[in-house]
Amino acid sequence: MIALLKRDLALAVRAGGGFGLGLAFxxxxxxxxxxxxxxxxxxxxxIAPGMLWVAALLAALLSLDRIFALDFEDGSLPLLATSPLxxxxxxxxxxxxxWATTGLPLTLAAPAxxxxxxxxxxxxxxxxxxxxxxxxxxxxxxTFGAALTVGLRRGGLLMSLLVLPLYVPTLIFxxxxxxxxxxxxxxxxxxxxxxxxxxxxxALLPFAASAALRVNLR
Amino acid sequence: xxxxxxxxPKKFITTTTPIVxxxxxxxxxxxxxxxxxxxxxxxDDFRQGSTVKIIYLHVPAALMAINAWFVMLIxxxxxxxxxxxxxxxxxxxxxxxxxxxxxxxxxxxAIWGQPMWGTWWAWDPRLTSFLILFLFYLGYMALWEAIExxxxxxxxxxxxxxxxxxxxxxSRYAVNFWNQGLxxxxxxxxxxxxxxxxxxxxxxxxxxxxxxxLLFLALVLMRTATxxxxxxxxxxEARMRG
Numbered sequence: 109m110i111a112l113l114k115r116d117l118a119l120a121v122r123a124g125g126g127f128g129l130g131l132a133f134x135x136x137x138x139x140x141x142x143x144x145x146x147x148x149x150x151x152x153x154x155i156a157p158g159m160l161w162v163a164a165l166l167a168a169l170l171s172l173d174r175i176f177a178l179d180f181e182d183g184s185l186p187l188l189a190t191s192p193l194x195x196x197x198x199x200x201x202x203x204x205x206x207w208a209t210t211g212l213p214l215t216l217a218a219p220a221x222x223x224x225x226x227x228x229x230x231x232x233x234x235x236x237x238x239x240x241x242x243x244x245x246x247x248x249x250x251t252f253g254a255a256l257t258v259g260l261r262r263g264g265l266l267m268s269l270l271v272l273p274l275y276v277p278t279l280i281f282x283x284x285x286x287x288x289x290x291x292x293x294x295x296x297x298x299x300x301x302x303x304x305x306x307x308x309x310x311a312l313l314p315f316a317a318s319a320a321l322r323v324n325l326r
Numbered sequence: 327x328x329x330x331x332x333x334x335p336k337k338f339i340t341t342t343t344p345i346v347x348x349x350x351x352x353x354x355x356x357x358x359x360x361x362x363x364x365x366x367x368x369x370d371d372f373r374q375g376s377t378v379k380i381i382y383l384h385v386p387a388a389l390m391a392i393n394a395w396f397v398m399l400i401x402x403x404x405x406x407x408x409x410x411x412x413x414x415x416x417x418x419x420x421x422x423x424x425x426x427x428x429x430x431x432x433x434x435x436a437i438w439g440q441p442m443w444g445t446w447w448a449w450d451p452r453l454t455s456f457l458i459l460f461l462f463y464l465g466y467m468a469l470w471e472a473i474e475x476x477x478x479x480x481x482x483x484x485x486x487x488x489x490x491x492x493x494x495x496x497s498r499y500a501v502n503f504w505n506q507g508l509x510x511x512x513x514x515x516x517x518x519x520x521x522x523x524x525x526x527x528x529x530x531x532x533x534x535x536x537x538x539x540l541l542f543l544a545l546v547l548m549r550t551a552t553x554x555x556x557x558x559x560x561x562x563e564a565r566m567r568g
Contacts, residue, residue, distance in 0.1 A: 252489060260473065270468070273497075276458055276497045277500040280497075280500040280504045284503070324478070
């Protein structure tokens, strides 16, 4: 499993597998927001938590179809499926690798982009914490979506339609945590719910993803 | 004699075909009586006026929108466990009916909301979760359409339906939480005022609910039979070509 993780990480970093792409997309969306809604600082402060979370979510979505598609095309996915490693483990590691190449950089970059949206000063730490807790869930849910659509020729658009509704609870609790942090309220409840979604996704969705993979490889 | 006998497509069609007209007829009769009674023979609410009468469409449709998803969930589980094709096709048949019910509930809600709340749409928890339910239906149906092999499609949509159900429930809770967090105590959803109403309003409402339920049943049975026949034609065509 560790070897698979290392392989995926190396592929993502070396082969131009969209490692920086998600991050660049995140930056561009955040830059576009003030251009769209106007540069008033108070307004930006108000919408910053939600916009940062929505942008992070879209950036994570962007690289999802690469999770299985490349392996499916060059034939290494059937190999992985017939290897002694359980397919659930493969799905789990794919999710972890996706998070390490997308969710983690997004989490690290988000506070810097908070400045662009005039995020209130108390919210930075909560933005970082909520993204750190919440983006693994985005990756794992996305892995499930990618597993569902791996056999389709143009699955990307369909996958966004499938995955985005599943992202709703994560988005709500994540943005809520930041908003409460900005208002100086207690963030415990949304963060606990967010952690619950992440842990639940990692516990259950590998099984659903591997079931979908088995069907698609049949 | 067990219920699984009806999982045989032929048996399913021969059993349901004579039943469907009766179910459909009964539902239409109930709806005609219930809606006419509700629309024309109940007094106006003293605060809401005659706008309250849209309840006879809104509530039953919303009820069936949620129940249709449950039907799909159960049918998907049966398909995954027992591999009965009729079950998978029933899940497929229920989805378009469910999405239409969701749309009816959303649209009648907007029409009702406009004079009552002064707005067509508010990000109230109930409204929002219904919109999210609509998105789930869209994704589910899109996945059915996208996959050519019908067994693969049935498997994948079943998995999606199960995972989607969990996340739909989660969304419902999340949305509740989110709105409280925004402190928008403005919009008050339906049932609070109407629960205490007398039988004059309640009897036609129940008639409409039962009518919508039977209508849903009849439509799903008809659509399932159609799907079975469509699949048979496909198989025949494939045989003739090959």
